[in-house]
Amino acid sequence: MIKKKKNEIWRPQYPFRSNFHKINGLRMHYLDEGKGDPVLFVHGNPTWSFYWRNLILPLRKNHRCVAIDHIGCGLSEKPSEKKYPFTLERRIGDLCQMIERLNLKKITLVAHDWGGAIGMGAAERLPERFDKFVLMNTAAFLSSSCPFRIRVCRTPFLGRWAVQGWNAFAVAATLMAIDNRKKMTREVSAGLLSPYNNWANRLAVYRFVKDIPLSPKHPSYPTLLEIEKKLPMFREKPILLIWGMHDWCFSPEFLKRFLQFFPDAETHRFDDAGHYVVEDASERMTPIIEAFLSGKKQEA
Numbered sequence: 413m414i415k416k417k418k419n420e421i422w423r424p425q426y427p428f429r430s431n432f433h434k435i436n437g438l439r440m441h442y443l444d445e446g447k448g449d450p451v452l453f454v455h456g457n458p459t460w461s462f463y464w465r466n467l468i469l470p471l472r473k474n475h476r477c478v479a480i481d482h483i484g485c486g487l488s489e490k491p492s493e494k495k496y497p498f499t500l501e502r503r504i505g506d507l508c509q510m511i512e513r514l515n516l517k518k519i520t521l522v523a524h525d526w527g528g529a530i531g532m533g534a535a536e537r538l539p540e541r542f543d544k545f546v547l548m549n550t551a552a553f554l555s556s557s558c559p560f561r562i563r564v565c566r567t568p569f570l571g572r573w574a575v576q577g578w579n580a581f582a583v584a585a586t587l588m589a590i591d592n593r594k595k596m597t598r599e600v601s602a603g604l605l606s607p608y609n610n611w612a613n614r615l616a617v618y619r620f621v622k623d624i625p626l627s628p629k630h631p632s633y634p635t636l637l638e639i640e641k642k643l644p645m646f647r648e649k650p651i652l653l654i655w656g657m658h659d660w661c662f663s664p665e666f667l668k669r670f671l672q673f674f675p676d677a678e679t680h681r682f683d684d685a686g687h688y689v690v691e692d693a694s695e696r697m698t699p700i701i702e703a704f705l706s707g708k709k710q711e712a
Contacts (some may be wrong), residue, residue, distance in 0.1 A: 422603030426462055427469075427631040430487060433513050435506050438496065441487035443479040446472030448519045449543075451705070452508065454630075455642045456525020456550065457620035458582040460486025463524070466694035467701065475520075475705060480510055484616025487609050498619035500632040505534035511538060520544040520705060524690065525662070526620055528552045531640055536642040545646065546701060548654040549689050553640035553669060554633070558626055559661055560698035565621045571706040575618040576611045589687035591658050600691065601648065619697075643673045652704045654697055656685030678709055 428443045443453075443461050445468055453464040453510045461479040468477040481488040482503055483496055496502070507530055511519070519542045523531035528550025535542040565571045565581050576579040584602045625633035651674045655667045664681075671677065680700055685692035701711045 420602075422462070422599050422606060425599055425603055426465055428461075428465075433481070433510060434507050435513075438483050438491055439483040439489040440483060440506065440510060443468065443477065444514070445477045446475055448475045449520070450478050450514075450707075451522055452516060452522045452531070453477065454521065454523045454527030454531040455482070455485070456523075456527045457485075458585055458608060458617040459525070460607055462486070462606075463688070463690060464522070467522070467599060467690060467698060470698050471702065471705075473700075478514065478516065481505065481607075482506070482616065483515065484619070489589060490613050490615065492612075493615065493619075496621065498616060500529060500533070500623055500625075501634075501635045503530045504537065504635070507531065507534040508537055510697070511541060517541050520546060522701070523544040523550055525687070526546050532643065532646075533635070533639045536639060536645065541643065542646075542649075543585055544650045544652075544704070546652045546704065547655050547670065549659050549666075549687050551662060551669075552636075552643060552668050553673075554625065554636055555666070555669075556626060557657045557663070557665065558624060562621060562624070562661065565618075566624070571621070575621060576614040578606060579605070579614060581617055581621065582608050582614070585688070588660070590655070590691050591684050591686045592692050594689055596678045597639050607618045614632055633702065644687070647676075650704065650707075652701070653677045653679045654689060654700065655679070656687060656689030656692055657683045658682050658685060659687040659689070661687050673681075678704065680710075696709060 431442050431444050432439045455463050460481045464479045471477055484490050521531045528547055529552045532552040565575050590596050623632050625636050657664055682693045700710050
């Protein structure tokens with residue numbers, strides 16, 4: 413556990429010991445809590461391992477919970493663009509290295525937002541290490557859908573100033589990505605925003621937005637296309653889909669698309685949850701995930 417610093421009102425909600433590995437010379441932060449078969453938590457943008465706290469706390473009693481912070485995010489090192497490419501391809505490579513470094517086997521992947529593409533990309537490259545999949549409000553396939561408010565954040569000048577200068581993307585998420593506003597307390601909001609407290613520390617947030625491949629000319633387009641093509645290789649694996657149905661970004665249409673790839677997936681829809689579905693519904697999700705990990709199916 414990291415020593416609490418002044419004004420870190422969020423720290424009591426994150427009672428975990430921090431660990432670090434160097435991946436290609438950069439320090440990647442991760443949590444490693446509990447024992448048993450590993451549950452690998454892969455976050456998206458603009459969150460970090462803090463997002464998973466309310467699932468890790470109960471699940472670590474019977475499972476080894478590993479939650480990474482992508483390079484540039486959370487408590488991981490925050491390099492400049494000269495030192496790190498901030499691409500989907502590199503992030504998949506980082507995750508594969510961490511999996512091999514920790515020698516994780518029989519993995520259950522739990523992924524949200526960009527974590528879906530990154531996590532499924534790693535699973536396709538290391539399929540022998542993955543057993544089960546829990547995907548929530550994410551994508552691992554190409555889509556031309558991109559809300560206007562995200563497209564604005566991708567613009568070269570205004571977008572960069574909005575995301576890195578004013579922290580508009582991360583702050584807006586604390587307001588628009590959750591349905592139950594009572595759960596977005598000062599402590600939770602501070603925790604989600606804490607790593608992104610200045611221009612330099614928000615670089616990864618901006619580059620994640622820029623890395624959305626909306627056309628074949630985008631450098632990450634071939635990587636995401638390859639992930640999409642290989643999704644059917646996991647059709648026979650146990651898959652759990654959990655969706656906040658009020659997500660304006662990864663809308664229910666993304667869930668429908670996943671069900672085309674995985675028609676037999678156990679599916680749970682939360683009509684009163686948004687994009688930050690774990691913040692909205694962690695208490696209801698926990699027994700569903702616990703049953704899934706034990707091989708039992710709960711009724712949707």
